[in-house]
Amino acid sequence: MKTYIPCMIIAALLGSIHFAAAADISGKVRLKGTPKPEIPIQLDAMCGKLQPKPVTTRHYVVGQDRGLANVFVYIKQGAQKAPPAGEATMLDQVGCMYEPYVMGVVAGQKFKIKNSDPLLHNIHATPKVNKEFNFAQPTKGQENERSFDQPEVLVRMKCDVHPWMFAYIGVVDHPYFAVTDKDGNFTIKNVPPGKYTLEAYHQKASVAGGKTQEVQVDGDKKIEFELEVPAAP
């Protein structure tokens, strides 16, 4: 009996560790409806040399099985404030386009902005909650760090030298977010157990705050969203 008791305690502890372990929320965002065609971008002569292929706007990037890219999926309610899990994604300017088009950072987390083009850009953040900034990156390879202090989904970044250049950054106060890939897939890693409200926010296909779902995390979860192209009035 004496040997059983410690074994039972150890087993109980291991079990509790298993249930308390973080899990992944993964899934897919699909688009319902047919969006307007994207607009071809008329690059100027200098940018045209850097971007040999025709480029268009990226409002709706739809992949396999109607998967919608560039959707910012994040825990909207229920998550505790937490530090970033690693280094933030870098916002790059390549061929007079922003890469990535949508990314996420944790509030207060520094992220890099790089100019990979052999010409000048300005980087102009136009948030509604956070502090606006605008600075120059005149030389190729220049990197600067910036951060946003407050949660805000989404902050628009733009280049006024090349007005077709704009991208979005989702700012949340925890690291539980993801951006859908070209086929609409996403994975939010290491989410602690709990009950959350998950939101899929797309700049054009979301109405007033995106689409939300309740999710109980007690192990890896699969979630599917369907966003809709807005109907004309």
Add this chain to the structure above:
Amino acid sequence: MTESTNNRWLHRLAVLTATATLFLICVGGLVTSHGVGMSVPDWPTTYGYNMFAFPFSKWIGGVFYEHSHRLVASVVGLVTAILASWIWVRATAGAARWLGLTGIVATLGLMGVRTQTMFVALAVVAFGVIVFCALRLGKDPRPIRWWAMIAFCAVLIQGVLGGLRVTQLKDELGILHATLAQLFFVLVGALAVTTSRRWSESKLSIYDTGGLRYFYLLATGMILLQLIIGASMRHQHAGLAIPDFPLAYGRLWPATDPASIAHYNQLRVESVALNEITASSVILQMIHRITALLICLAIGGALVRTWRRFGWESGFTKGVVAWGSLILVQAGLGAATIWTNKAADIATAHVALGALSLITGSILVLWAFRCMQPAARQAEPLSAPMQNQGAVA
């Protein structure tokens, strides 16, 4: 501004200043129409360079428009300084002459210290000088010199406002900058009129029986209000808040509840970075449309009243016909701005014609107050040179 210094070259310089100002307004219109006002993030430097030494190879994309705007503004500032100095020197004697001239030259010299602090300090002093000049206007028999000094101070403040709009990231400063541009254009236009020989030779010659002077003033005020509304729309950087005309989102009056506004934003497929539409921007465009209609009616009314009073041969009638024609073309350009999804050249032409409409109205007001006297004073004899009705303009 009741007398002329009556010098042909001075008048020509004033006309040149007004023309350069119109050109500057056009370049400013190109900046906002292309949405590139923030493409040079620093001021008074340009990407760290002294703006006069900024390499031409770097005038790319939006920088071309914004940097050109800054350079043309510098030229307008310099020409205004010369005009103000000339008028001041001709109209002032004694120590005041040299004090004013030294002030202008010293200001130009200090502008060589190209720091934001220096420019802001100069603008604050310039504001004080404007207040001083305004107080002197009513007391001085030669007020044109004070107007000229106000023009110099205004162009300096205007430049600083434009710079601060960039560095302080404030759209409100942009609206103020655009409004002051129109007022400055009116001021230098008035200097051009009042330095002309025709102005100095004209006298009170017509009885204003129908309150025409105030009718012109009212219509001109409405145009100024319309230009301020237009500037507010442009400086929201939201593109077209309403994409259709003559209807608005298919209705006579568009819905402006939050759900509808969110829906309008979703439906937009913009190729450039535009701010989101708001309820206020939709309402502002509706007010712009209604004001345009009221201006058309006011100027139509002014034309009928002027024609009934003076007939077709009067200079005033011809002036109002030209004014009305400008307004009609302007209304057409407003519609075309929407139909072309705010094509930059059309939108800029709309800005330019707005400024021309304002200056035309302002010139009519000036001449009307110069040549017309109230009907209540009909018992008094008119001045000798111009007793024929409408002969002045």
